[in-house]
Amino acid sequence: MAHLKRTREDILQSVISTVHRQGLVATSLSELFEVSGASAGSFYNYFRSKNHLGHALIDFEWELLSSEVLEPALASSPNPIEQLLDMLHRLEMKQIQQPNCGGCLLGNLVVDLVEQDPAFREHLTRIFEQWEQTIAQALTQAQDQLQLDINPQHLAEQILSATEGAMLMGRLHQDADRIHRNFAGVRQLLKQALYN
Incomplete structure (x- = not known):
C-alpha cells in the first residue's frame, strides 16, 4: 500500500x-x-505511542459526540426535556445506522483500556462526567417539570448509565428491535420523573 x-x-x-x-x-x-x-x-x-493514540481517540470521539448529538439536541427545542429526548433519539439512530450496532466507542474503551493505564481511567472519567453534567444541567433547567423528590444529578447519572447499557446490549445482540426497546426504557426513566 x-x-x-x-x-x-x-x-x-x-x-x-x-x-x-x-x-x-x-x-x-x-x-x-x-x-x-x-x-x-x-x-x-x-x-508517540499506541496509548497516546488512545487518548487522542477519546477526545476525537467526544468532539464527534458533542457536535453530532449533544449540541444539536440542546439546540432542538427550548424545552430541556425535549432536548434530552432528542439526544436519546439521536443516540438510538446512531446505533441503528452503525454496521453491526457497534455500541458506544467511549463505553467500549472503558472496557478495553481502564485496566491498562490509570491515565485512561482518569481521562474517560472526565469525559463521562462532562456528558453527565450536560444531562444534569438540562434536568436542572427543567426542575419545574420534575417531581419534587427528583435530584437532577442522580437522574442524570441513571439516564447515562441506562443509555450506555442500551448501547452495550445493542452491540452484544446486534438487534435493532432490542435497541429500540432499550432506548424506550431510557425514555421511560425520564418520563417517570416528570411531574404529572
Whole structure:
C-alpha cells in the first residue's frame, strides 16, 4: 500500500472504525499503519505511542459526540426535556445506522483500556462526567417539570448509565428491535420523573 502524507485528523478518522470494532488493545500497530495509510514515521509524528493514540481517540470521539448529538439536541427545542429526548433519539439512530450496532466507542474503551493505564481511567472519567453534567444541567433547567423528590444529578447519572447499557446490549445482540426497546426504557426513566 502506498503511504500518503496523512494529517492527524485523517489518521484518527481512518482508524476509529477498526478500534471501535475490535478495541485498541487488540489492534496491532502494523494494523493501525495499514488502515490509516500512514507510514510509521508519519504516524509517530502525531502519536508517540499506541496509548497516546488512545487518548487522542477519546477526545476525537467526544468532539464527534458533542457536535453530532449533544449540541444539536440542546439546540432542538427550548424545552430541556425535549432536548434530552432528542439526544436519546439521536443516540438510538446512531446505533441503528452503525454496521453491526457497534455500541458506544467511549463505553467500549472503558472496557478495553481502564485496566491498562490509570491515565485512561482518569481521562474517560472526565469525559463521562462532562456528558453527565450536560444531562444534569438540562434536568436542572427543567426542575419545574420534575417531581419534587427528583435530584437532577442522580437522574442524570441513571439516564447515562441506562443509555450506555442500551448501547452495550445493542452491540452484544446486534438487534435493532432490542435497541429500540432499550432506548424506550431510557425514555421511560425520564418520563417517570416528570411531574404529572
